[in-house]
Amino acid sequence: MKQLLHLAPLALAIAANSASAQSTDDTLARMQEQLNSMQQQLNAAKDDRVRFNGFFSTGIARASNDAGYAGITEETNVADLSLMALQGTFDVTEKTQAVLQLVGRGADDWDPEIEWAYLSHRPTNDLQLRAGKMRVPIFMYSDSLEVGYAQPWARPPQSVYGPIAITSYVGADASYNFNFDSSSLTATAFTGFTDEDGNSGDVELRNIGGLNLTWTDYVWTVRGVAATAEASIDATKLGELAPVPVNSVLADGSRGNFYGIGASYDDGKWQIISEVTRVEVGGKFPDTDSAYLSIGHRFGSWTPYVVAGWIESKDEGERKGAFISGLVPESILNYQRQEYSVGTRWDITPGVAIKADVTHARGLDKGYGNLNTVYMLSDNTTSTNVYTLKIDSAF
């Protein structure tokens, strides 16, 4: 009924402008607007408690050989990069939400998988508690790992994001936000477990414990993370390739640690991101150090970028034996690689971005890491080029 009061000044306006037909038209248009807004208010009342968002990616990628960098070979495959996700946020109470995220990937025949299913509770403005299935928060882009639209690149740098293929865990976390004048610090403690398909086979992590500190003044962001878990890793995928049964267990309940430092700078024009990570796992599973530096610059709707990445295994002494007796040495598990990417993001319209990327990986001196082992053993490949064209959308 307040709307009626709003119409009173309009009536006055009509009276004041009776001399001008033009103004009468304007007034009618404005009354129409008022009606529209009343209608909108009626509509808005019902959808406040449930919100749906989604993201979508598709694209083509092709490599100069079958080295299998990021799983990409000479064969172009559209489905491999395609994914569609739907996220629902349900307000249970004013302070409690349930969040569900379903992701269907072309590479998995579009079978929808639940990546997020958690309950979030905010007892105060600065404290958030969550429990359920969530992303393992070890990288700067872990939370938006598959949301291509939220990333500057065609894919996250594989030197850092490649070796750890597990993406989700079941557990709980607590985040506390310290707000300062023009910056904020967020501390997150997390714990839980996971059992997933990794790069080389089955990965199980028990008793995960970790702490994550992120400080930002909204231009600079600095982040540190440390996590530990009991790791059991069975390289069943590698084992299946062997003509005779092999012991493919790389870690059996041994201590695994992860350390990461990240920093980014984004002033609206320059976008500079770097992460340095260390993985340590007792047993034959390779301990690796890795890093990348990414520099991008926005020119209107175009954001070209260059990335340099590096990864190297540190515990070759633990892999002196044979993976397949007399045929394949354990050193195939060693990592060493440098990678260089040049690409661009093009925001064609808010909500849709196209990305093109060329990545060159080389320097495989110590071993092939998680590249295509069979091909690498049968061929004298020393480098690979990967070409990617991708569309990312969020809605």
Add this chain to the structure above:
Amino acid sequence: MKKLSLIFAASLLVSPLALADVVVIGHSAGPDSITDNQVRDLYLNRSKQLPDGQKAIPFEMSGGDPVRAQFHDKVTGRNAAQLKAFWSKQVFTGRGQPPAELSSAAAMKARVSSTPGSIGYIDEADVDSSVKVILKP
């Protein structure tokens, strides 16, 4: 002469083409003033509280609206594509949802005047007694 100037003044009030400056408006029971940085923090998910401590409920104009572009140019310094990318990151990392969007100044005034703790923005020419101006950015 007097009549002409009256028509001119009235058409300024009515015509949507007469784009004056954007002003930040609030609910009548909310704070009387707010700083540029506090408004920026509310619209970039950095804060959820008004200066008087009550929970803030920001509203946006819908995408493509010239007042929205003017507001963000002055207050958050982000263009439409940057805002979309920013909010998709917030949404898909579980950090929050963007403000509800309204399609007209009238709808903005109606929502702000009927929602305690709310904050919005309209063209200065659209201001009336239902809302109060708390910042001219």
